[in-house]
Amino acid sequence: PTTKMLIEGKKIADQILQEIKSEVAGMENYGVPGLATVLVGARPDSETYIRMKIQACANVGIKSFHVALPDTISEDALLEEVKKLNHDPQVHGILVQLPLPKHINEESILAAIQIEKDVDGFHPVNIGKLSMRGRDPLYTPCTPRGCIELLDRMHIPIEGKNAVVVGRSNIVGLPVAMLLLKRNATVQICHSKTENLPQCVKQADIVIAACGQARMIKGDWIKPGAAVIDVGTNSIPAPDTQRGYRLVGDVDFEEAKSVAGYITPVPGGCGPMTIAMLMRNCVDGAKRALGVPASASV
């Protein structure tokens, strides 16, 4: 059965943000959720992401605290900044924008974030609990959580289905694979050393593309009717446009859209969901910290 269906990530994300906004309004007697964003240096892409996150906070009623630091900052000084935020009771979530400059050890910085404030969910304890049966992390990484939320809101069944994840990074591929496993999918994890990628993808009812390779996954790799979640966000030259580039996914959308049962567009698919899930995580953390009873949630 190949109902062709576009997964409108932007629309779904907007709806979720709307839900979160009422939730934040409804908890005002307890306090205001606070998110700290930390940006080291001035990479234009990182600045864009941070701006979008701060804007989303403003839209839903989360107070944001932005810390901008020069890319010459030492690791120790950055650790101090993180510790200050750990102690700030107004801050319920801390997001350190990656990548960090090369002279700073990313692992040390991420591990210094207090587990209760690790809204990105990148701390090894969180990843460990995400992976383990019978354990639950305090936070689930945002992009992976967004992928699952898209499947759920489209009523795409996960349990017992064959899922293939192309990519195994700590922030996307690996955690999304672990989430699919917790939801009882049969999960295959592929990566740059995979020798028979087209055949692997072909068997999947659910494809998560997160390899950062523009349009690599072709239409004829996809099982007819499969659900395709394209996390990839790659900019390719587009001399005909004003900006000179445009964004494409890891899936060849034009080819895939006539084969897949469901597919996300790029842009407008996973990107907006990532931000919505960050807001979700931040409000969840704030509720725990402020002691908002579960019954007060929407």
Add this chain to the structure above:
Amino acid sequence: PTTKMLIEGKKIADQILQEIKSEVAGMENYGVPGLATVLVGARPDSETYIRMKIQACANVGIKSFHVALPDTISEDALLEEVKKLNHDPQVHGILVQLPLPKHINEESILAAIQIEKDVDGFHPVNIGKLSMRGRDPLYTPCTPRGCIELLDRMHIPIEGKNAVVVGRSNIVGLPVAMLLLKRNATVQICHSKTENLPQCVKQADIVIAACGQARMIKGDWIKPGAAVIDVGTNSIPAPDTQRGYRLVGDVDFEEAKSVAGYITPVPGGCGPMTIAMLMRNCVDGAKRALGVPASASV
């Protein structure tokens, strides 16, 4: 190419124990490695495992400290015992035999073991680092480590190969899948909700069977020439024997041995390797704690 080859786990484990024994002898100027075993209650299977572990310690020169506790012990009292061992400088590794009685929260007990002494590698931080790219756990869980060691000692290539893990428990299936992924296999994780298990297994160059289902995996599920590591240890009635039961794996060995390229027997395959890897972990931990320089290792 279907070279039929038995993977002699017992023999390989004995060789590894021999290597560890000389290593322990070679580090005597620094100190003696110490392993604490904690047994709550008197399950006969647990008592057997503990006895085998203590015997292995004696054989390689590790000092063992056994703590036997009644199964009426409270969670708090058990936590106190673990803390005492955390502080004991003679103890480099702490092993709490699972399963624990139902009134005790396994997660709390395992999380109380100091990470530097977590020789079973079950702490969420260890599992997190095991799963993450670019991170290394202090300890790798013993049975999974044993599976990889068997592949390595048989010179069976892992990188780029299709591996299927049947089972996803925290102590075997999940961590062995993560180890195979770190070694660049394409990894599929199957479990009781998998709908097409025979086909999944059929595609695999490496099969790890860890589902606890006696002889479930049939000969015709296996790709000719595949390497089959059978972790399963199931006792089935055997009225013709003196004990009345015997141990079989999760794979139908009689059928599979003529199809597989390599296969482990049960018993005598993964079981002995688990104990050898526990000794390995314990000595590794002791070396770190005692400050034995890497060059002093064999």
